[in-house]
Amino acid sequence: MQTRKIIIMSLLALFTCGAVFLSATASLADKEPAPGRTMAKQAGIMSGDWTTADHSEMEALKKSFQSGQEITDACLSCHSKADDQLFHTIHWSWLSPYDDGDVVGKAGYSVNTFCISTNKMNDQSCTSCHIGWEGKEDGVNCLKCHGQKDMDWAAQFKDYAFFQEMGDTEIVDEIQTDIQKAVVDVGMPTRQNCGSCHFNGGGGEGVKHGDLDASLINPKRNLDVHMGVDGADFSCTRCHTTQEHQVSGRVYSTPAVAERKSLVEDDLAPKISCESCHTATPHTEAKLNDHTDKVACQSCHIPEFARAHATQMSWDWSTAGKLKDGNPYQEKGEYGRPTYKSIKGDWTWEKNVTPEYFWYNGSIKAITAKDVIDPSGVVAVSEPVGSREDTESRISPFKLHRGKQPYDRVESRLITPLLSKQSGGFWKTFDWQDANRRGMELMDLPYSGKMGFVETSYVFPTTHMVAPIEDALSCNECHRRDTGRLASLGGFYMPGRDNFPLLDFAAWGAALAALAGVCLHALGRIVMSSRRNGRKKEE
Amino acid sequence: MWRKSVLIFLAIGFVFVMIGTTTAVEKGNERKGKYLFRKNCRSCHQEGKTAAPLNPNTKTQAQWERAFERFERFECADEWKKLSEPEQGDIFAYLYNHAFDSPSPATCE
Numbered sequence: 242m243q244t245r246k247i248i249i250m251s252l253l254a255l256f257t258c259g260a261v262f263l264s265a266t267a268s269l270a271d272k273e274p275a276p277g278r279t280m281a282k283q284a285g286i287m288s289g290d291w292t293t294a295d296h297s298e299m300e301a302l303k304k305s306f307q308s309g310q311e312i313t314d315a316c317l318s319c320h321s322k323a324d325d326q327l328f329h330t331i332h333w334s335w336l337s338p339y340d341d342g343d344v345v346g347k348a349g350y351s352v353n354t355f356c357i358s359t360n361k362m363n364d365q366s367c368t369s370c371h372i373g374w375e376g377k378e379d380g381v382n383c384l385k386c387h388g389q390k391d392m393d394w395a396a397q398f399k400d401y402a403f404f405q406e407m408g409d410t411e412i413v414d415e416i417q418t419d420i421q422k423a424v425v426d427v428g429m430p431t432r433q434n435c436g437s438c439h440f441n442g443g444g445g446e447g448v449k450h451g452d453l454d455a456s457l458i459n460p461k462r463n464l465d466v467h468m469g470v471d472g473a474d475f476s477c478t479r480c481h482t483t484q485e486h487q488v489s490g491r492v493y494s495t496p497a498v499a500e501r502k503s504l505v506e507d508d509l510a511p512k513i514s515c516e517s518c519h520t521a522t523p524h525t526e527a528k529l530n531d532h533t534d535k536v537a538c539q540s541c542h543i544p545e546f547a548r549a550h551a552t553q554m555s556w557d558w559s560t561a562g563k564l565k566d567g568n569p570y571q572e573k574g575e576y577g578r579p580t581y582k583s584i585k586g587d588w589t590w591e592k593n594v595t596p597e598y599f600w601y602n603g604s605i606k607a608i609t610a611k612d613v614i615d616p617s618g619v620v621a622v623s624e625p626v627g628s629r630e631d632t633e634s635r636i637s638p639f640k641l642h643r644g645k646q647p648y649d650r651v652e653s654r655l656i657t658p659l660l661s662k663q664s665g666g667f668w669k670t671f672d673w674q675d676a677n678r679r680g681m682e683l684m685d686l687p688y689s690g691k692m693g694f695v696e697t698s699y700v701f702p703t704t705h706m707v708a709p710i711e712d713a714l715s716c717n718e719c720h721r722r723d724t725g726r727l728a729s730l731g732g733f734y735m736p737g738r739d740n741f742p743l744l745d746f747a748a749w750g751a752a753l754a755a756l757a758g759v760c761l762h763a764l765g766r767i768v769m770s771s772r773r774n775g776r777k778k779e780e
Numbered sequence: 781m782w783r784k785s786v787l788i789f790l791a792i793g794f795v796f797v798m799i800g801t802t803t804a805v806e807k808g809n810e811r812k813g814k815y816l817f818r819k820n821c822r823s824c825h826q827e828g829k830t831a832a833p834l835n836p837n838t839k840t841q842a843q844w845e846r847a848f849e850r851f852e853r854f855e856c857a858d859e860w861k862k863l864s865e866p867e868q869g870d871i872f873a874y875l876y877n878h879a880f881d882s883p884s885p886a887t888c889e
Contacts, residue, residue: 391823393818393822396818400814400815400818403811409812412812412815416815419819440827441827445827446827455827
């Protein structure tokens with residue numbers, strides 16, 4: 242009787258201790274934010290408006306501007322080094338500064354699964370995003386990135402010249418007033434500035450990146466904790482820090498950062514990696530911190546991309562060129578986005594997309610129009626570099642865009658057709674042969690005249706649209722059998738996902754044997770104890 | 781009697797045609813319209829802005845006609861009212877002449 246009492250008391254005590262411990266840790270977690278969050282808040286403490294000049298008072302800006310270049314000259318009269326700095330950046334050259342020669346970059350031989358190539362910037366519709374007033378022919382348009390007023394500068398000056406010639410002084414004065422107001426309204430680039438190009442890559446909103454679209458101009462915190470207007474309200478430049486106009490974060494064959502350093506280690510380090518502000522041990526739970534050397538923060542904290550606007554997931558050029566009654570047409574599908582365009586072919590769109598996961602050390606391996614391809618399989622136009630063995634690699638989330646695009650069946654190279662209407666390309670003529678020949682000529686590459694279509698793929702690292710902590714992935718999204726998010730990643734053992742039947746059998750056998758041993762031992766103790774008690778009573 | 785009926789019929793037809801022409805928007809200067817559309821409409825009707833993106837080729841000519849007849853029902857009716865009638869006519873000319881089913885459909889460059 243007494244023994245039963247002792248056992249029940251012990252169990253109760255154990256239960257109470259457990260409950261107290263759990264509630265204590267839970268309340269601790271409620272009250273104290275994770276170390277990574279605390280560190281990040283400290284890193285961001287100097288936020289605010291650091292402007293020290295009112296540009297509307299600058300004499301150089303109190304004038305009538307007849308051209309874009311006159312505005313640039315006015316800016317340079319004070320910011321004298323700015324244009325030279327810009328000329329050395331990829332924003333101007335469209336060539337990777339990290340690769341030799343003029344091969345890698347939009348202005349080189351780089352290709353993609355969207356509009357394929359800019360034909361070395363000769364396809365006119367591709368250069369609308371360039372930061373020059375007239376492509377590379379004229380000076381830098383400082384206001385493209387620094388202007389706080391959203392303005393179509395090309396149209397503005399075109400209209401200005403037209404109405405000046407027509408003698409319509411009322412409209413001319415109106416346009417000049419708008420120009421002057423915009424010129425003095427300058428500052429650090431906003432999400433709108435960067436987004437005017439980067440949210441519209443690939444020829445339209447949400448086409449290229451799955452984690453960058455117009456929904457980030459004024460996002461809610463639940464779409465992006467960093468940029469959310471009801472959250473930290475970061476502009477892009479808070480993480481994409483700049484030195485001499487070189488903006489950090491560009492990924493080509495070199496990673497965005499050579500070294501993952503926190504600001505605690507180096508206060509001048511670029512703030513482009515999560516670790517910069519959050520450190521490499523951001524979680525309260527040590528088990529989660531154990532992941533950070535092998536799993537990118539983005540893998541758990543961006544459960545899905547394209548959570549507000551749909552993003553394009555595939556582009557099939559092989560169906561382009563169909564006409565209805567002799568005219569090009571388009572069809573719209575779900576999300577109100579086009580699913581077919583005569584000029585471009587078939588498109589698919591998706592929203593709330595689960596990323597695909599790859600080992601990634603920060604570098605992307607991409608082919609160019611010069612490279613010979615193997616058309617028998619899917620050609621990876623770009624793919625992440627990394628492996629489990631590489632200590633710099635982490636499992637990272639990606640948008641994988643799938644394409645089907647023209648290639649030269651004799652030369653075994655991807656073709657770079659000239660496309661835009663303005664350049665008299667395929668979108669005007671619907672003549673593949675003419676577009677291919679002219680496009681390849683502009684690239685100084687041969688074209689055999691024999692075109693086929695090959696399946697291709699292109700990757701985008703997913704790093705924006707970081708979700709609030711409550712939406713981060715739970716353990717069993719990956720640590721589960723068969724259907725986990727990392728089911729396709731092989732070459733390593735992951736608890737919950739992988740098993741070795743013989744070892745499992747042996748382990749369970751050992752555990753059951755241990756349990757049986759404990760039970761038998763306890764039974765023996767109880768029996769022996771009762772016997773001893775019985776003998777004492779008899780005595 | 782027969783002639784009288786024909787005349788009355790024609791007269792009614794004429795009245796209807798006149799009503800139709802008076803309610804339709806007068807087409808103005810297309811080039812000015814392009815500028816005014818960019819300045820007054822595209823500031824909101826763009827991707828990422830507060831209203832659905834609009835280009836001349838977003839609608840057919842008939843749809844643009846209807847839009848200009850019924851603009852008072854739109855959320856931005858107050859903005860429309862700030863434009864003078866000739867200005868509205870200029871914008872209409874630009875949109876109508878480059879509508880989806882026009883000979884030269886266009887997006888805003």
